[in-house]
Amino acid sequence: xxxxxxxxxxxxxxxxxxxxxxxxxxxxxxxxxxxxxxxxxxxxxxxxxxxxxxxxxxxxxxxxxxxxxxxxxxxxxxxxxxxxxxxxxxxxxxxxxxxxxxxxxxxxxxxx
Amino acid sequence: xxxxxxxxxxxxxxxxxxxxxxxxxxxxxxxxxxxxxxxxxxxxxxxxxxxxxxxxxxxxxxxxxxxxxxxxxxxxxxxxxxxxxxxxxxxxxxxxxxxxxxxxxxxxxxxxxx
Numbered sequence: 001x002x003x004x005x006x007x008x009x010x011x012x013x014x015x016x017x018x019x020x021x022x023x024x025x026x027x028x029x030x031x032x033x034x035x036x037x038x039x040x041x042x043x044x045x046x047x048x049x050x051x052x053x054x055x056x057x058x059x060x061x062x063x064x065x066x067x068x069x070x071x072x073x074x075x076x077x078x079x080x081x082x083x084x085x086x087x088x089x090x091x092x093x094x095x096x097x098x099x100x101x102x103x104x105x106x107x108x109x110x111x112x
Numbered sequence: 113x114x115x116x117x118x119x120x121x122x123x124x125x126x127x128x129x130x131x132x133x134x135x136x137x138x139x140x141x142x143x144x145x146x147x148x149x150x151x152x153x154x155x156x157x158x159x160x161x162x163x164x165x166x167x168x169x170x171x172x173x174x175x176x177x178x179x180x181x182x183x184x185x186x187x188x189x190x191x192x193x194x195x196x197x198x199x200x201x202x203x204x205x206x207x208x209x210x211x212x213x214x215x216x217x218x219x220x221x222x223x224x225x226x
Binding site: 004041043046087099100102 | 147152153154155156157160170171202214215217218219220
């Protein structure tokens with residue numbers, strides 16, 4: 001079993017619609033969680049950190065469910081520019097320089 | 113401010129050849145790392161460094177060497193290239209713990225080994 005699992009998609013979303021997807025992680029002691037965005041043939045970039053209480057950044061909402069060991073990302077009012085692969089990233093250890101674990105990514109395609 | 117600079121962007125090697133992928137950052141980041149990205153898999157950590165003179169192995173270190181003689185530079189050496197090393201390689205750096213500072217990635221090196 002992979003340590004961090006994501007539905008690869010693609011999620012085909014009409015412009016203006018809402019899309020949500022999850023990421024499951026296997027290590028219940030994982031400490032911190034992130035969503036990164038990766039455009040086609042580009043480098044990953046941090047989208048947002050995921051906090052225990054859930055957090056929003058504009059049209060993006062991230063949630064953490066420790067009991068079921070998953071994080072989620074919801075995108076409201078989707079824009080064409082939201083088309084990308086979204087990488088779930090988990091820090092599984094307690095020390096500062098933990099070895100981040102990356103999911104393989106969920107592809108989102110926003111269509112006009 | 114250039115951020116993280118990787119060279120080359122593309123490289124084709126024959127099996128058995130060696131080469132060095134260069135990575136430099138100008139943000140005074142202590143943490144630097146190398147990842148490889150293959151289709152259907154998440155980024156996998158090859159080697160990392162928490163400061164000059166300190167390196168450690170990641171998840172997939174075999175066939176690769178690194179050194180960190182300065183804070184700025186973290187080159188990755190392929191000792192004897194194999195087709196299994198065909199991949200996209202990313203260098204990344206961070207100034208603090210992952211909770212405080214995101215990873216900053218270079219543009220990537222697309223390596224093909226024939």
